[in-house]
Amino acid sequence: xxxxxxxxxxDILRDVSIPxxxxxxxxxxxxxxxxxxxxxGYVVPQGLIAHGRGEAFDYLIGExxxxxxxxxxxxxxxxxxxxxxxxxxxxxxxxxxxxxxxxDLAREVNALVEVNLFYRSRxxxxxxxxxxxxxxxxxxGADEAYECTLPELFSERRRVDCRGIYVADTVxxxxxxxDRTEALKKMSKKxxxxxxxxxxxxxxxxxxxxxxxxxxxxxxxxxxxxxxxNMSKNDLEKIVKSFDNRANIAKVLDHICSRLRxxxxxxxxxxxx
Ligand code: PTJ
Numbered sequence: 001x002x003x004x005x006x007x008x009x010x011d012i013l014r015d016v017s018i019p020x021x022x023x024x025x026x027x028x029x030x031x032x033x034x035x036x037x038x039x040x041g042y043v044v045p046q047g048l049i050a051h052g053r054g055e056a057f058d059y060l061i062g063e064x065x066x067x068x069x070x071x072x073x074x075x076x077x078x079x080x081x082x083x084x085x086x087x088x089x090x091x092x093x094x095x096x097x098x099x100x101x102x103x104d105l106a107r108e109v110n111a112l113v114e115v116n117l118f119y120r121s122r123x124x125x126x127x128x129x130x131x132x133x134x135x136x137x138x139x140x141g142a143d144e145a146y147e148c149t150l151p152e153l154f155s156e157r158r159r160v161d162c163r164g165i166y167v168a169d170t171v172x173x174x175x176x177x178x179d180r181t182e183a184l185k186k187m188s189k190k191x192x193x194x195x196x197x198x199x200x201x202x203x204x205x206x207x208x209x210x211x212x213x214x215x216x217x218x219x220x221x222x223x224x225x226x227x228x229x230n231m232s233k234n235d236l237e238k239i240v241k242s243f244d245n246r247a248n249i250a251k252v253l254d255h256i257c258s259r260l261r262x263x264x265x266x267x268x269x270x271x272x273x
Contacts, residue, residue, distance in 0.1 A: 006039050013039075027055065027063070030097065030215055037096030042127035044119045047093045050175060057196040058213050060256050065220060068251040069212040075243035076172070076192040076208045077109065077224045078236040083170035083190070086111040090139070091118065093175045094214060095128045101218035103135040108225035111172070114140040114164040118177060120156035140164035153183035173202065174214050181205040194218075198252045209245055211252045 013035065018028045034051055037043030080086045088102055088111050095115075106113050115128045129142045140146070140161035148166040150158045157180045160166045171184055174194035178201025181191050185205055193206035194217050203209040210217050228236065 009035075009039060034093065034096050037092060040127060042124045042131070043092040043096050044124075046119065047091070047096075047175075051093060054175065054196040054213065057198070057211075060260065061196070061211070061252075062259055063213075065212050065216050066252065066255050068248045068255065069210055069217070070220070071243065072208055072210040072245075072248055073212075073217060073221050073224055074228070075240055076210060077221055077228055078231075078239040079170055079190060079192065079208060080105075080109040080111055080172065081225070081229060081231075082233055082236045082240065083111075083168075085168045086170045086172070087140075087164045087168040088113045088172045089116045089165060089174075089176075090114070090128065090132075091116060091175060092124065092128065095131050098214050098218040099131050100135050101222055103132065103137050104222045105218060105225060106137065108222060108229060112140055112164050112168075113137060114161050116141055116157055116160060116165065116180075118155060118157055120159065150180070150183045150187065152186060153179055155179055158183070173206075174217075176202055178202045178205060198249050198256075203249060207245060208243060209249060211249070 013032070018025055018032075022028065031051070034043055034048055038045065038048060086109060088106055090099075090102060090113060094102065102113060105111070113132060115125055117124055125142050129139055132139045140163060143161070146162045147159055148162040150160055150166070155177075165171055165184075168189060170190040170192065172192040172194070173181060173184075176193070176195070181193060181202045182205050184191050185207075190208075191206045192208045192210070193202045194210045194212065194214050195203045196211060196213060197203060198209070198211045203211065212220075228239075
């Protein structure tokens with residue numbers, strides 16, 4: 001079997017441009033960024049599949065940031081601002097789609113950024129480290145001298161930075177499978193998740209779940225951080241305390257159900273005309 005031909009795929013991508021008036025242009029351009037990350041060797045093929053699952057949920061939501069997601073983002077930013085050691089965890093998909101916004105958010109809330117990969121390899125870690133260096137920060141998780149292990153987690157995600165996730169009080173994870181959130185919770189850490197699937201294990205296990213596409217959620221959280229960062233600790237704590245994750249996920253599911261019901265009714269109405 002021949003090896004994967006990166007040049008072949010790059011040539012195909014270069015020759016096909018997405019028309020400016022294509023109704024799904026933004027979504028297709030997002031895909032292209034992931035494919036580019038794959039050809040660069042830091043997004044895994046499984047990351048492309050994971051994105052497709054996210055897109056399906058985004059389609060059901062209506063490809064917009066809904067009110068419950070905004071409420072969750074406000075609580076998440078407030079929690080990051082009052083945390084003593086907040087860490088934003090990044091993987092291949094996050095690096096490909098929102099690296100610049102992760103850096104902006106980390107600066108606004110004074111968080112560290114750490115690379116943590118399910119399909120861990122030295123070369124992927126170095127590539128992701130370079131991306132963040134280009135955006136002006138040195139990330140944790142790349143230096144094996146500082147490696148600690150999360151207990152009760154058997155995937156490569158157990159390998160974390162002793163100066164970062166291991167000692168963090170709050171960890172923000174995005175586009176991630178469920179195991180690590182559960183392991184972080186067992187260590188009494190607060191977990192914020194960005195996940196388009198409201199029913200995923202990550203979504204259900206996290207303290208604050210933001211059901212939104214990372215390409216919308218991260219820039220929005222940067223704006224919210226700029227608005228909230230001068231609030232008193234007391235007021236920020238009130239925002240966090242008044243947030244109920246289960247109720248918020250229920251509101252997301254209600255949104256999806258009523259949106260689908262209304263589409264179904266209009267299709268039925270048209271067919272009866
Ligand atoms: O880079 P690595 O090695 O750490 O691997 C990362 C992947 C994505 C392959 C790994 O974490 C994985 O397999 O994830 P899952 O189990 O497929 O879960 C990903 C979750 O993120 C799913 O619930 C998706 O619906 C959701 N998701 C996908 N794309 C987005 C998303 N949520 C928000 N924004 C997206 N763009």
